[in-house]
Amino acid sequence: MFGKEKNPCFLLALFVILLSCFVAEIHGKKQSKALGHLYREKRKGSNSSVDSGVFRGTHNVNASRIHSQKGLKEKDRIVKLPGQPEVEFSQYGGYVTVDESAGRAMFYYFVEAQHSNDSLPLLLWLNGGPGCSSLGYGAMEELGPFRVNSDGKTLYRNRFSWNKAANVLFLESPAGVGFSYSNRTSDYQKSGDRQTAEDNFVFLVNWLERFPEYKDREFYIAGESYGGHYVPQLAHTILNHNKKANKTIINLKGIIIGNAVINDQTDTEGMFDYFHSHALISDEVAFTIKKYCDFSPNATSLSRFCSAALDEAEETFQDLDIYNIYAPLCTQENLTSRPQKPLAIFDPCSDNYVSAYLNRPDVQEALHANVTGLKFDWQPCSDVLGNWQDSPSTVIPLLKEFMAAGLRVWVYSGDIDGRVPVTSTRSSINVMKLPVKTAWHPWFLKGEVGGYTQVYGGDLTFATVRGAGHEVPSYQPRRALSVIKHFLAGTPLPGASQNT
Numbered sequence: 001m002f003g004k005e006k007n008p009c010f011l012l013a014l015f016v017i018l019l020s021c022f023v024a025e026i027h028g029k030k031q032s033k034a035l036g037h038l039y040r041e042k043r044k045g046s047n048s049s050v051d052s053g054v055f056r057g058t059h060n061v062n063a064s065r066i067h068s069q070k071g072l073k074e075k076d077r078i079v080k081l082p083g084q085p086e087v088e089f090s091q092y093g094g095y096v097t098v099d100e101s102a103g104r105a106m107f108y109y110f111v112e113a114q115h116s117n118d119s120l121p122l123l124l125w126l127n128g129g130p131g132c133s134s135l136g137y138g139a140m141e142e143l144g145p146f147r148v149n150s151d152g153k154t155l156y157r158n159r160f161s162w163n164k165a166a167n168v169l170f171l172e173s174p175a176g177v178g179f180s181y182s183n184r185t186s187d188y189q190k191s192g193d194r195q196t197a198e199d200n201f202v203f204l205v206n207w208l209e210r211f212p213e214y215k216d217r218e219f220y221i222a223g224e225s226y227g228g229h230y231v232p233q234l235a236h237t238i239l240n241h242n243k244k245a246n247k248t249i250i251n252l253k254g255i256i257i258g259n260a261v262i263n264d265q266t267d268t269e270g271m272f273d274y275f276h277s278h279a280l281i282s283d284e285v286a287f288t289i290k291k292y293c294d295f296s297p298n299a300t301s302l303s304r305f306c307s308a309a310l311d312e313a314e315e316t317f318q319d320l321d322i323y324n325i326y327a328p329l330c331t332q333e334n335l336t337s338r339p340q341k342p343l344a345i346f347d348p349c350s351d352n353y354v355s356a357y358l359n360r361p362d363v364q365e366a367l368h369a370n371v372t373g374l375k376f377d378w379q380p381c382s383d384v385l386g387n388w389q390d391s392p393s394t395v396i397p398l399l400k401e402f403m404a405a406g407l408r409v410w411v412y413s414g415d416i417d418g419r420v421p422v423t424s425t426r427s428s429i430n431v432m433k434l435p436v437k438t439a440w441h442p443w444f445l446k447g448e449v450g451g452y453t454q455v456y457g458g459d460l461t462f463a464t465v466r467g468a469g470h471e472v473p474s475y476q477p478r479r480a481l482s483v484i485k486h487f488l489a490g491t492p493l494p495g496a497s498q499n500t
Helices: 008-022 031-042 134-142 185-189 193-210 228-247 264-277 282-291 305-319 348-359 361-367 396-404 422-428 477-489
Strands: 092-098 106-111 122-128 146-148 154-157 166-170 218-226 252-258 408-414 436-445 450-454 459-465
Touching: 008 031, 008 450, 092 361, 092 396, 106 134, 106 193, 122 134, 122 228, 134 146, 134 166, 134 348, 146 348, 166 193, 193 228, 218 228, 218 477, 228 252, 228 396, 264 282, 264 305, 264 422, 282 305, 348 361, 396 408, 408 422, 408 477, 422 459, 436 477, 459 477
Parallel strands: 122 166, 122 218, 218 252, 252 408, 408 459
Antiparallel strands: 092 106, 106 166, 146 154, 436 450, 450 459
């Protein structure tokens, strides 16, 4: 029925591949590699090198890690990026040292709002992985002001950039990701959730010294995928330091996470529910997985029946991009000699264009990046990082903490992502057993259903984005911009009578 029984090592590897989602071709492969490696370690149970226990962030950052930033802002100003169209807003790029003794520095790219930059909020964007670049994905392929043309040399405007709604800060973290680095290379072998949250906090405090006009500004954190860990953990660290200092160090008002890793067990179970409901696996395979597979944090092995079902399921994903189950694949890896007209939908070969662009010496010079002559190329997701040290099985306690503290909490889901699908996110939210405040209903944009939304007690808002894959702003940029505008304004997504 399900083929011959495989040896345990093969089955474990198969399970990891399945969780990585068998992403074919270019676009998803670079992201899935990082997450797949982490899951491989976590599935070893008691033999795992990854601490999956409750997140315990740093509550007291040494004051010696906060430095004078006088004069550094203007040095970071980007006059113009190579191949960039004319714009009316300011942009900056550069490094912030987070550990002077280790020579550990984080690279950022910052774009001020296209209007009212002196009053609109500050928004930090974090891609996940772990180990994937917020510059490459977030800024250049999703919500930044530019997209890279097919020649890998020139840029064009993103009409739905989020700097229409906020001043947007992109951070490459942890060290070893993108242009961020450490002179103590052993740091690359010690990365994990706790260290990332601590360094991200130290980065923010120093960055606000460099850009003091944003110190009192409303501050929000956004991210996607494994950013479902990064975003809440940074928010938790900020709240702890504000409380300990008995003052507002960072004026955090809310968080928003998309297609986010939240709760390992329900995320995984929901993924297979999605595969079944979208005709990607058979009834028989789905039934066997549900009956025989144990995805709880305490599970230490896979049953024979579970393993065989996963074996058969694997065959169905060889030719799909599971990050958008209806998307075309990249079949042409070469750049073009001249920029081609941008596709109306997301270009599946964008990773290639972005990698070529960010590895150009003139681009790095304009960004003030790679100033130390890094020994590795810029990559969408890092090959430099070693084993991840800690990754809690759930961040649900942190979400509850934020709701109790009165922070705005939104969770959104592109509804054609198979990697962390809508079924996973709904199941993970349901673990919290929150009362429903506003029942499930469609939200609208330009006369069409943009997705569906529900508001829970504690003011947690969940929203789907219709027709979007894992990277929601890439596939549905107009709808994604509408979501972030309403999140920042603290207003419900528009109903049929509003259509805004």
